[in-house]
Amino acid sequence: MRNIKLTLxxxxxxFSGWQIxxxxxxxxxxxxxxxxxxxxxxxxxxxxxxxDAGVHAAGQVANFKTESPISAPDFQRALNALxxxxxxxxxxxxxxxxFHARWHAVAKTYRYRIFRGDVVPPSxxxxxxxxxxxxxxxxxxxxxxxxKGEHDFTTFAATTGSEEQDRERSPIRIIYRSEIVRCxxxxxxxPGDEWEYIVRGKSFLRYMVRKMVGTxxxxxxxxxxxxxxxALFALRDGSKSGATMPPQGLCMVEVEHxxxxxxxxHADAFSNSSH
Amino acid sequence: MRNIKLTLxxxxxxFSGWQIxxxxxxxxxxxxxxxxxxxxxxxxxxxxxxxDAGVHAAGQVANFKTESPISAPDFQRALNALxxxxxxxxxxxxxxxxFHARWHAVAKTYRYRIFRGDVVPPSxxxxxxxxxxxxxxxxxxxxxxxxKGEHDFTTFAATTGSEEQDRERSPIRIIYRSEIVRCxxxxxxxPGDEWEYIVRGKSFLRYMVRKMVGTxxxxxxxxxxxxxxxALFALRDGSKSGATMPPQGLCMVEVEHxxxxxxxxHADAFSNSSH
Numbered sequence: 001m002r003n004i005k006l007t008l009x010x011x012x013x014x015f016s017g018w019q020i021x022x023x024x025x026x027x028x029x030x031x032x033x034x035x036x037x038x039x040x041x042x043x044x045x046x047x048x049x050x051x052d053a054g055v056h057a058a059g060q061v062a063n064f065k066t067e068s069p070i071s072a073p074d075f076q077r078a079l080n081a082l083x084x085x086x087x088x089x090x091x092x093x094x095x096x097x098x099f100h101a102r103w104h105a106v107a108k109t110y111r112y113r114i115f116r117g118d119v120v121p122p123s124x125x126x127x128x129x130x131x132x133x134x135x136x137x138x139x140x141x142x143x144x145x146x147x148k149g150e151h152d153f154t155t156f157a158a159t160t161g162s163e164e165q166d167r168e169r170s171p172i173r174i175i176y177r178s179e180i181v182r183c184x185x186x187x188x189x190x191p192g193d194e195w196e197y198i199v200r201g202k203s204f205l206r207y208m209v210r211k212m213v214g215t216x217x218x219x220x221x222x223x224x225x226x227x228x229x230x231a232l233f234a235l236r237d238g239s240k241s242g243a244t245m246p247p248q249g250l251c252m253v254e255v256e257h258x259x260x261x262x263x264x265x266h267a268d269a270f271s272n273s274s275h
Numbered sequence: 276m277r278n279i280k281l282t283l284x285x286x287x288x289x290f291s292g293w294q295i296x297x298x299x300x301x302x303x304x305x306x307x308x309x310x311x312x313x314x315x316x317x318x319x320x321x322x323x324x325x326x327d328a329g330v331h332a333a334g335q336v337a338n339f340k341t342e343s344p345i346s347a348p349d350f351q352r353a354l355n356a357l358x359x360x361x362x363x364x365x366x367x368x369x370x371x372x373x374f375h376a377r378w379h380a381v382a383k384t385y386r387y388r389i390f391r392g393d394v395v396p397p398s399x400x401x402x403x404x405x406x407x408x409x410x411x412x413x414x415x416x417x418x419x420x421x422x423k424g425e426h427d428f429t430t431f432a433a434t435t436g437s438e439e440q441d442r443e444r445s446p447i448r449i450i451y452r453s454e455i456v457r458c459x460x461x462x463x464x465x466p467g468d469e470w471e472y473i474v475r476g477k478s479f480l481r482y483m484v485r486k487m488v489g490t491x492x493x494x495x496x497x498x499x500x501x502x503x504x505x506a507l508f509a510l511r512d513g514s515k516s517g518a519t520m521p522p523q524g525l526c527m528v529e530v531e532h533x534x535x536x537x538x539x540x541h542a543d544a545f546s547n548s549s550h
Binding site: 009010011056058076080085086087088089090119120121122123125126127 | 284285286331333351355360361362363364365394395396397398400401402
């Protein structure tokens with residue numbers, strides 16, 4: 001079987017998230033429908049991460065297996081012709097048969113955009129969380145650094161057990177980068193109007209980034225201090241973090257992969273997922 | 276009567292243009308409905324320019340008269356609370372009673388965005404025209420300069436007479452700035468992926484900017500030369516320009532005003548419009 005790797009960007013505003021659900025507009029569903037038109041079968045599409053409803057992607061990665069003779073570049077062109085403009089295939093390549101977008105992801109980077117100005121420009125309202133109230137940037141920047149490293153993120157995960165948590169069991173996660181920046185001026189924006197939180201980690205629990213940002217906002221409001229972050233980890237209580245920030249500010253910007261040298265079957269790949 | 280000046284930004288994608296039309300979603304209609312809720316009357320709203328269906332604004336200017344005691348900053352806040360996120364009041368100020376957004380506009384600036392990359396990012400598809408085919412940038416840049424100055428723009432106006440043309444009669448227009456630039460890198464775009472045509476003039480005929488850009492594209496394709504622009508002016512034939520480019524690339528970015536020292540009545544202002 002040929003294995004095709006897709007790099008995807010999407011505007012999640014009008015979708016009920018990545019994961020296919022009957023009767024709901026989803027990214028995986030739209031891709032599956034388009035691939036069915038091209039290949040006359042409904043391939044399983046594996047995404048590197050299952051973004052929630054309203055969350056965007058600038059570099060989601062997915063793969064699917066097919067016997068179709070369509071070339072990888074032709075898959076890109078044909079999918080972009082069939083998909084709505086809110087979902088784009090940025091790249092398409094044939095890849096080793098053992099490659100799995102989810103199990104072989106070694107790092108994912110997310111960005112959370114906070115718009116600080118008084119009025120959100122119409123061109124970006126879908127992509128930012130509007131928070132025009134006072135926030136202490138320096139305190140938030142210091143707190144963001146406290147998320148780096150290997151920690152038990154139970155406090156920063158969805159309090160209701162999700163399928164993902166159940167399967168992956170361990171709440172231990174490794175964060176490589178965690179910083180908040182005043183972003184460079186974008187189109188029709190004054191300098192300083194936007195802050196971005198950038199986080200890169202091996203993998204993430206459900207709602208984890210949005211709860212981390214909600215906690216940083218509490219620090220910015222002076223209701224928590226940067227030094228409180230280690231104590232929050234120790235509590236291991238999902239009700240003690242800041243609020244889960246709204247989805248529209250969140251974007252999956254990059255997924256990095258490393259394919260093991262030895263081909264692994266699906267059974268092996270599955271057991272890999274719990275490490 | 277108090278006179279309120281509004282500076283507006285909007286995403287024109289889902290609107291049938293500026294001008295109010297029964298049963299159609301329009302910018303002027305949405306503003307009028309919102310103002311009616313706030314003031315209990317339906318004020319006439321004068322826009323500096325009537326943008327066509329699908330055309331955007333980053334700096335449209337409008338004014339309306341009211342006896343309402345609501346302050347100008349409160350009008351901004353209340354309108355932004357009532358309007359959809361695709362229409363934003365960027366600024367609101369009380370202004371001299373004789374100010375008229377249309378008659379006292381001395382210059383308008385439009386931008387036309389052409390996306391040159393292979394795949395349009397989902398975050399900008401509403402705001403660009405996708406043209407990935409080869410174009411000679413230098414020839415287009417040279418041709419753009421030929422639009423500067425005072426010319427008879429009949430060739431670059433809608434071939435069907437519009438209300439605006441009928442009223443304004445003269446097809447003579449003055450262009451102060453006309454240039455095409457490779458725009459600075461925006462979010463999630465490779466350098467050179469976007470070209471922008473920027474034009475600043477005293478006023479414009481209907482479809483004029485979109486027909487000028489369509490003509491520049493013909494130059495970029497080598498089907499016209501920069502030196503053909505003066506000959507096209509001389510033809511005074513609306514069927515001889517390049518195509519009318521699609522609306523979504525166009526944005527009214529700025530309107531400049533000069534209020535006459537002597538208050539003028541509406542009748543005077545009307546006669547001003549035909550010079």
